Amino acid sequence: MTRSTRRGVLAGAFLTVSLLVAACGGGTPAEPAPAEDGQRSLTLYSGRDEDLIGPLIQQFQEQSGITVDTRYGSTTEMAAQLGEEGANTPAQVFLSQESGALGALADGGAFAPLPGDVTGAVPAEYTSTDGSWVGLTGRARVLAYNTRVPEAEVPADVKELTGPEWNGRVGIAPTNASFQAFVTAMRLVDGDDATRQWLTDIRDNDPQIFPRNTAILEAVDNGAVDVGLINHYYVAAAETTPANTALKFGAPGTASALVNVTGAAILAGAAESAEAQELVAFLVSQPAQEYFATETGEYPLIEGVAGPADMPALAEMGAPDVDLADLKDLDATTQLLTEVGLL
Amino acid sequence: MLHRTDRAERTGTAGRRAPHQGPPERSVPAGPPVRSRPPRLLVAAALVVAALAALPLVWLLVRVAGADPDRVLALLVRSRTVTLAVNSALLVTFVSAGCLVLGLLTATLLARVRLPRPGLWWVLAALPLAVPSYLLAFAVLAVRPESRGLVPLVAVLVLACTPYVTLPAAAALRAADTGPEDAARTLGRGPVAAFCRVTLPQALPAAFAGTLLAALYTLSDFGAPALLRYESFTWAVQAAYEGTIDRTGAAVTALVLAALTLLLVVAERTARRRWTRAGATTAVHRIPPARLGRGGTAFAVTGLGAVAAVTLLGPPVVLVGRIVAAGGVSVDWARLASAAWSTLLLAGSAAVLAVVMALPVGMLAARYRGRLVAAVESTAYLGQGLPGVVVGLSLVFFSLAVVPGLYQTAAVLVFGYAVLYLPKAVGATRASVERVPVEAEEVARTLGRSGPATWWAVTARQAWPGVAAGGLLVMVTAMKELPATLMLRPTGVDTLATQLWAQTSLGAYGAAAPAALALLLLACVPAALLVRAGTERPGDSSRRPGAADRRRSDDRVPMTGDR
Numbered sequence: 027m028t029r030s031t032r033r034g035v036l037a038g039a040f041l042t043v044s045l046l047v048a049a050c051g052g053g054t055p056a057e058p059a060p061a062e063d064g065q066r067s068l069t070l071y072s073g074r075d076e077d078l079i080g081p082l083i084q085q086f087q088e089q090s091g092i093t094v095d096t097r098y099g100s101t102t103e104m105a106a107q108l109g110e111e112g113a114n115t116p117a118q119v120f121l122s123q124e125s126g127a128l129g130a131l132a133d134g135g136a137f138a139p140l141p142g143d144v145t146g147a148v149p150a151e152y153t154s155t156d157g158s159w160v161g162l163t164g165r166a167r168v169l170a171y172n173t174r175v176p177e178a179e180v181p182a183d184v185k186e187l188t189g190p191e192w193n194g195r196v197g198i199a200p201t202n203a204s205f206q207a208f209v210t211a212m213r214l215v216d217g218d219d220a221t222r223q224w225l226t227d228i229r230d231n232d233p234q235i236f237p238r239n240t241a242i243l244e245a246v247d248n249g250a251v252d253v254g255l256i257n258h259y260y261v262a263a264a265e266t267t268p269a270n271t272a273l274k275f276g277a278p279g280t281a282s283a284l285v286n287v288t289g290a291a292i293l294a295g296a297a298e299s300a301e302a303q304e305l306v307a308f309l310v311s312q313p314a315q316e317y318f319a320t321e322t323g324e325y326p327l328i329e330g331v332a333g334p335a336d337m338p339a340l341a342e343m344g345a346p347d348v349d350l351a352d353l354k355d356l357d358a359t360t361q362l363l364t365e366v367g368l369l
Numbered sequence: 370m371l372h373r374t375d376r377a378e379r380t381g382t383a384g385r386r387a388p389h390q391g392p393p394e395r396s397v398p399a400g401p402p403v404r405s406r407p408p409r410l411l412v413a414a415a416l417v418v419a420a421l422a423a424l425p426l427v428w429l430l431v432r433v434a435g436a437d438p439d440r441v442l443a444l445l446v447r448s449r450t451v452t453l454a455v456n457s458a459l460l461v462t463f464v465s466a467g468c469l470v471l472g473l474l475t476a477t478l479l480a481r482v483r484l485p486r487p488g489l490w491w492v493l494a495a496l497p498l499a500v501p502s503y504l505l506a507f508a509v510l511a512v513r514p515e516s517r518g519l520v521p522l523v524a525v526l527v528l529a530c531t532p533y534v535t536l537p538a539a540a541a542l543r544a545a546d547t548g549p550e551d552a553a554r555t556l557g558r559g560p561v562a563a564f565c566r567v568t569l570p571q572a573l574p575a576a577f578a579g580t581l582l583a584a585l586y587t588l589s590d591f592g593a594p595a596l597l598r599y600e601s602f603t604w605a606v607q608a609a610y611e612g613t614i615d616r617t618g619a620a621v622t623a624l625v626l627a628a629l630t631l632l633l634v635v636a637e638r639t640a641r642r643r644w645t646r647a648g649a650t651t652a653v654h655r656i657p658p659a660r661l662g663r664g665g666t667a668f669a670v671t672g673l674g675a676v677a678a679v680t681l682l683g684p685p686v687v688l689v690g691r692i693v694a695a696g697g698v699s700v701d702w703a704r705l706a707s708a709a710w711s712t713l714l715l716a717g718s719a720a721v722l723a724v725v726m727a728l729p730v731g732m733l734a735a736r737y738r739g740r741l742v743a744a745v746e747s748t749a750y751l752g753q754g755l756p757g758v759v760v761g762l763s764l765v766f767f768s769l770a771v772v773p774g775l776y777q778t779a780a781v782l783v784f785g786y787a788v789l790y791l792p793k794a795v796g797a798t799r800a801s802v803e804r805v806p807v808e809a810e811e812v813a814r815t816l817g818r819s820g821p822a823t824w825w826a827v828t829a830r831q832a833w834p835g836v837a838a839g840g841l842l843v844m845v846t847a848m849k850e851l852p853a854t855l856m857l858r859p860t861g862v863d864t865l866a867t868q869l870w871a872q873t874s875l876g877a878y879g880a881a882a883p884a885a886l887a888l889l890l891l892a893c894v895p896a897a898l899l900v901r902a903g904t905e906r907p908g909d910s911s912r913r914p915g916a917a918d919r920r921r922s923d924d925r926v927p928m929t930g931d932r
Contacts (some may be wrong), residue, residue, distance in 0.1 A: 030835070069860055076871060077880075095775075095861035097872065103611040110765075114773040116860065130614065201612025220437060234517070237595055248514040266695065266879075360613040367449040369612050 043054050049265045061101025067093035071108065071117040072078070072129065073203060075240065075289060078263055083351050085307050085317070086194050094196035100238075101203030105317035105356065108136060108293070118296035119305050124286045125154075125161065130355025131159035131291070138297035140306060147310045152287050155351055156185040156262050160367040163318045164325030167208050167284045169274040170246045170261070171253040180253060182277040187253070188227035196233045197242040197254035200368040203208050204239065204257050204286065210359045215346050225366045227337070235368075247271045257286075258337060262323025278344020285345040286353070287327065388483035407737040412905040414729035419748035421726065422788050425763035426627060426751060432766050433624055436617045440651065444621040449605075453622075453847025457602045457629065460526075461584045461595075467502065467527035471676070473569070473576055478669050479535070480542035481564070483658040485670065491674075493677040494535045495900040499892035500680055501849035502529040503592025503690040503868065504885055507689040507873050510596060517598045525593050528680045532581035534576050541575035542568065560659070565850075588630055589756030591852045602626045606758045607852055620766070624757040630754040685889060688882035695879030704863070707888050712864040713854060715779060715854075716847035719786030719839040723794040726787055727839065731798025746795070754794040760785050761853035782857040786850065790843040797839025801832035838899055849888065 033083045045262040072079060083094050094362050097117070099107070105127035108115055118136075122128045137158040140257060145157045149181050171180045181187060183241035188197050199205050212221045236242045242254035243261065258275070261268055276282030292302045308314055315326035323334040333339060363369040433441060444450070461654040475494055505525045509516050545568050553563035561837050594601040606626055609619035609747055663670060692698050727749070734746045752760070764785050768776040775781050805828045858867065865888040872881035 071860075087910070097860040099855075100611040102614055106610075106614045107765075109614065110769060111776075114776065115767065118779060127614075201608050206612075233602065235598060237611075245514070250515040357614045357881055360615065363614065364609075364618055365447075366445070367452070369449065369609060369618065 030162050031283070032313075033158055033309040041055055058337040065093060065096060066091060067300050068118045068296075068299065068305065069116050070094050070096045070119045070121060070305070071115075072098050072121045072261075073104045073123045073240075074098075074121055078140050079121065079245055081321065082314060082317050085313070086305060088303075090308070091196045091229050092304065093240060094305070100201060102201065102206065102356070102360070104129055104332075105203075109134065113291055113295060115295065116297050117293050118302040119290060121162075121288070121290050121309075122159075123203045123288055124353070125159075125289055126160040126207045126210055126286075126291045126353035126356045127203055128154070128291055128361075129351050130356045133354060135289040138294050140292060144307055144310055151313060152327050152350070155287070159289045160306065160310060161207075161287035161289045161327050161350070163284055163288045163315075163322075164327060164339075165204070165259055165288065166280060166325075167204070167276055167286070168256060168258045169282075170243055170256050171274060172249055172251075173272050174249065175252050177272065177274070180274045182274055182282065183282075184226060184274070184276070184282045188224065188231050190231075192231060192253070194234070196228070196231065196251040197236050197251040198228070198233050198352055198368075199236045199238055199242055199255075200363050201237060202239055205255060206356060206359050206363070207286050207353050208255070208284050209350050209363065210353045210355060211284045211286075211346060211364075213355075213359065214348050214352055215281045218358075222362060222366060225362065225368060229366055229368055243268060243271065246366055257342050259323035259334070262334060263321075274325050275338060275343065279346055281346055281348075283344050283346060284348065285340065285343050287350060288324070289358040291304065325343050371419055395698035407742070411729055411733055412741070415698075415745045415749075416729050417735045418726045418791075419533050419745045421784075422749050422751050424767065425760045425785075425788055426755060428767040428770075429620060429624055429627070429763040430761065431906040432798045433617070433620050434761070438622070440617055441621055444618055445625070450622075450625060451601050452606050453600060454625075454629065456600050457588060460522065460599065460601055461587050461633070463519070463523045464526040464530060464587040465580050465584045467523060467690070468530045468534045469580045471527060472531045472579060472583075473538055473572070475531065475673065475676070476572065477540035477564075477569075478673060479539040479660055480657055481568075481667075482669060483660050484666065484673075485841060488603045490673055491539075492900045493673065494539075494682070495532050495892060496531055496677070496896055497532050497680045498899070499652060499672025499845055499849075499896035500529060500684065500889065501592065501851070501892075502526055502586075502888070503531055503596055503851065503870065503873070504684045505680065506593040506596040507878070507881070507885070508684040511687045511878050513692055519599060522593060522599045525597070526583075526590065529593075529678070530586050531676075533582040534579035536908045537575040537579045538572045541572040545571040548711050575822075575878055577637055577640050581633065584633050585630060585753060588633065589628070589758070591758055591776045596687060597872065602629065603756050603758050604851070606762065608754075610758070610762060610856070616762075617764075618760055623762050627755055627759050628928070630756065635756050655761070666740075685886055688878075688885050691878040692882045698879045698882065700883045702869075705883055705887060706863075708865050708868045708884060709891060710861040711862050712848055712866070712888070712891060715783060715864060716844045718779070718783045718925075719790065719847040720794075720844040722783055723790050723843045724798070724840045726791055727798045730791075731795045731836075732802050734795070734799045735802035746799075749795050752789045755789065757789055757850050757853035758787075758856075760789050761856035764853075765856050777857070777859050779859055779862070782854065782859070785845040785853045785857050786843070789850070789853065790846055793842045793846070794836075794839040797842070798832070798836050802828060804835070841895040845892050845899065848892045849894075854892045 042260055070083070076096075078098060080096075083096060086092070089092055099129050101123035104120065108117065108120060108131055111117075111246070120131070128137075132154065138205060140160055141159050142157070145153055145160050148161045152164060154165070169182075169184065171177075186192075209221060209225070212224065214226075233251070236245065236254070239254075239256040240263075242251070242256050243264060244302070245251045246254045247264075247270050249270070258273060261273065276284070290306050292299070295318070296302045310328055312328070312331060315328050315331045318324040319326045319331055320332050322336070325333050325337075325340045360369060446617060478484065479487070479490055479494060488495075502525055504529060506522070508524060509521050513521075547568055550563045550567045553567050556562065558653050562674065588601075589603055591603045591607050594604045595607070603621065603626060606619055606622045609622050613619065617747075635836045657909070660666075728747045730745060733742055764781050765776075772781075809827050809831075810823050813827045814820075848864075849866055851870055854864055854867055855870070858864065865884050869884040869888060872878075872884070
C-alpha cells in the first residue's frame with residue numbers, strides 16, 4: 027500500500043468516524059454556551075438586518091459584558107430554520123421583523139414564557155396575548171415613491187397598483203417577512219380569494235422583484251422604479267439620505283395601512299438563561315427604545331419615549347382591525363405566494 | 370511525444386476521460402498503464418470519498434422523497450418552474466457563447482501572436498478567476514443603478530468566466546499540431562482561413578470543456594443574478610430558502626437545478642466527443658507566433674488590456690469612488706481582519722481537505738481502469754454539477770438530522786466546500802500522477818525501494834506541484850463562494866464574501882468597499898500563484914517550444930477541472 031493510500035484511508039476513516047461520533051452524540055439539544063472563564067455569551071437569531079440593530083447589540087454587549095453571537099438572515103428564513111432545528115437549536119433569543127413569524131413559532135411551542143415586567147412594558151395591542159413574545163417597535167407599511175411622480179398619482183391603496191399605468195413600475199420583495207405579513211393581513215381583511223386575485227394581478231403587471239426593502243428603497247431613490255412597497259422606517263435607516271423619495275401612508279382601514287411590530291422571544295430551551303432574559307429586558311428598556319426612535323426611525327412601544335420625528339403618530343395611522351397575533355398563518359401565505367409564482 | 374487525441378483530451382478535460390479513449394496498451398511515457406488490480410485499500414479509500422461526495426445529493430433526494438408527494442408535484446409542474454428554466458437556459462446560452470468567442474479570441478492572441486511581455490498577458494487573462502461575479506455586478510450597479518436583467522448579467526458573467534475558456538484553449542493551441550496549417554497555406558489558403566480551418570478545431574475540445582465550466586458557473590451563480598435581479602434557478606432556490614417557511618419548495622427547486630446541471634455536463638461530453646479528432650500524427654509541427662505588425666499588435670494589446678481593465682480594475686475603482694462619494698467610510702478594522710482571517714482559514718482548510726480526499730480518487734483514476742474506477746471518479750465529480758446553494762441546503766438538512774452536534778460548525782462548511790470543489794482537486798491529482806512516468810517508478814522498484822518509498826521518492830515528488838495547484842484553485846474558489854457559506858457558516862462568523870454580500874444587498878456600497886477590496890487582494894494571491902504554476906514563464910516557450918508547451922498543456926490541466 028502506498029503512503030498516499032494510507033493517508034487517504036486515514037482521512038476517510040477520520041471523517042467517517044467523526045461523522046459517526048457526532049451522530050451518536052448528537053441526539054442531545056445544543057447546550058447554551060457554557061460560561062468559560064467567567065465569559066457570558068448567548069446566541070441570537072436575527073431576522074432583522076445588521077445595519078439596523080447591530081449597533082444596539084453592540085451597546086448591549088458593552089453594557090452587560092455578555093458576548094452575543096448573532097446569526098443574521100431573513101425573518102422567514104430564521105423562522106423556518108428554528109422550526110427545522112426544533113429542540114436542537116443553538117439559539118437562545120429570536121428577533122423578528124414582524125409578529126407573524128413569532129406567532130407561528132409560539133404556536134409550535136418554540137418559546138419560553140417571558141417575565142411579566144417585560145411583557146407588561148408594552149401596550150397589549152402591540153404584543154403577544156400569552157406572553158410568548160414581546161413587541162419591540164411599531165412599523166407602518168408605506169408606498170415609497172420617487173418624487174418625480176406627482177403625489178396625487180400615487181395611490182393610498184396598493185390595490186390600485188394593478189392598473190396598466192403601473193405596469194413595470196412597482197417594486198416588491200416577496201421573500202421579505204414584512205411583505206408576507208402584509209399579505210397575511212390582506213387575507214384577514216379581504217379574504218383569501220381577493221388576496222390571490224390581487225397577487226395574480228400584481229404579478230401580471232410586471233413588478234420588479236427585489237430581495238429586500240432596502241434594495242427597493244435604493245431603486246426608488248435612484249429612479250429604477252417609481253413606487254415600492256416597504257416599511258416606513260427604511261428612509262431613516264438608509265446609508266445615504268434618499269433625497270428623491272417620499273412616503274405615502276396607506277388608506278385607513280385597508281391592509282395597506284397595516285401597522286406591524288418587530289418582536290423578540292426566548293427559545294424554550296433557553297428558559298433558564300439569564301443572558302437571554304437580560305437581552306430581552308434590555309430591548310424594551312428606555313435606551314433601546316430611544317435608539318429605535320432616533321436611529322432607525324421606528325415607533326417605540328413603551329411609554330415615555332417620543333416617536334420618530336416627521337412621522338404621523340402611530341394612533342392616527344388608521345391601521346386595519348387586525349390582531350397582530352392573527353398574522354401567524356405564515357405558511358398559508360407563503361404557499362399562496364408560491365402558488366401565484368411570486369416565490 | 371504524446372498522442373494527439375490524448376493531448377487534446379488532457380488539456381480539455383482535466384481528468385474526465387472520454388469513453389472512446391485509445392486502447393490501454395498504447396505505450397506512451399506519461400500515459401496511464403493498466404495494472405490488473407488496484408490495491409484494496411486504495412479502492413476502499415476512494416469509495417469512502419465517493420460516498421462522501423454523493424452525500425449531499427442523496428440527502429436532498431431523501432428529503433424530497435419524504436415530503437408530501439402532492440406538494441412536490443405541484444411545485445414541479447407549476448409554470449414558474451418553466452419560467453425559471455427558460456430564464457436559466459437563456460442566460461447559460463448567451464454566457465457560454467460569449468465566453469467561447471471571447472475566450473478563443475484571447476487564447477489565439479496569447480498562443481499564436483507575438484505580444485510584448487507575453488507573461489503579463491497570461492496573468493491578466495487568468496486573474497479574473499479571483500474576481501467574484503457579484504463584485505462585477507455590484508460595480509455595474511454602482512455606475513448604472515437602473516441596470517437589471519439579462520443583458521448586464523450576461524456581460525458580467527462573460528467577463529468573470531472567460532478565463533475558464535481562455536486558459537485551456539490557449540494551452541491546447543500551443544500544443545496543437547500546425548503542420549496541416551502549413552499544408553493548407555501551401556494549398557493557397559490565407560493564414561487566417563488556414564488557422565480557423567485546421568488549427569482552431571484542435572483547440573475546440575479544450576474550449577468546450579472550458580465553456581462547460583463557464584456554463585456551470587453561470588447556472589450556479591447566485592450573487593450576480595440576485596444583484597441584477599434576474600430570476601435564475603439558483604436565485605429561486607435561495608429565494609425559496611429565505612422566503613418560505615416550508616423548506617420543501619427550496620429542496621424541490623434545488624433538485625431540478627441539480628438535474629439541469631447534470632444535463633449540461635452530458636451535453637458537453639457529447640459535443641466534445643464529436644469534436645475530438647480520432648486521427649493522430651506521429652510528429653507535431655509548430656509554426657512560430659505570428660507577428661501582427663505595429664498596428665495589429667497595438668490593436669490586440671488594447672483589446673486584451675481593455676478586457677482586463679474592466680474586469681480587474683473596474684470593481685476597485687468603482688468601490689473607491691463610492692468611498693469618496695460617501696465622504697469616506699469608517700472601517701471596522703477588527704471586523705475586517707477577522708473576516709479576512711476566517712476566509713483564509715476556511716478556504717485553506719477546504720483546499721487541504723479537498724486535496725486529501727482527491728488523492729485516493731485521483732491516484733486510482735490515473736493508474737487503473739475499469740468500471741468501478743469510472744464509477745468512483747464520476748461520483749467524485751458530482752460536485753461539479755451541484756451548485757453551492759444545493760450543497761448548502763442539503764448539508765443543512767443532513768447535519769441537523771444526522772449530526773446535529775456539527776450543525777453550524779466550520780466542519781460542515783469546510784466539508785461542503787470540499788464536496789463542491791473536489792472535482793478540481795481530483796482533476797489536478799489525476800493529471801499530475803498520470804504525468805509521472807511509470808517507468809521511473811519501476812526503475813525505483815528494481816533498485817530495491819519499497820512501494821511506499823517509491824511513491825514518496827518518485828511519484829509524490831514529481832506530482833506535488835500539480836496537486837498543489839489544484840489546492841490553490843480550490844482555495845481561490847472557496848474564498849468567493851457565497852450561498853453555501855451563507856447557509857452553513859457558524860453563527861457570528863463572517864467571511865469577506867458574506868460581509869460584502871450583507872452590505873451590498875443593503876445598498877451600503879460605501880461600507881461594502883473595504884471587504885470587497887480585501888477579498889480581491891486576498892484572492893489574487895492564490896490566483897497569481899496558480900498562473901505561475903501553470904504557465905512556467907510563458908516568455909520562454911517560444912524559444913523552446915517543445916518542452917515548454919508540453920509542460921504547459923499538462924500543467925494547465927488543473928485549471929480545467931474548475932467549475
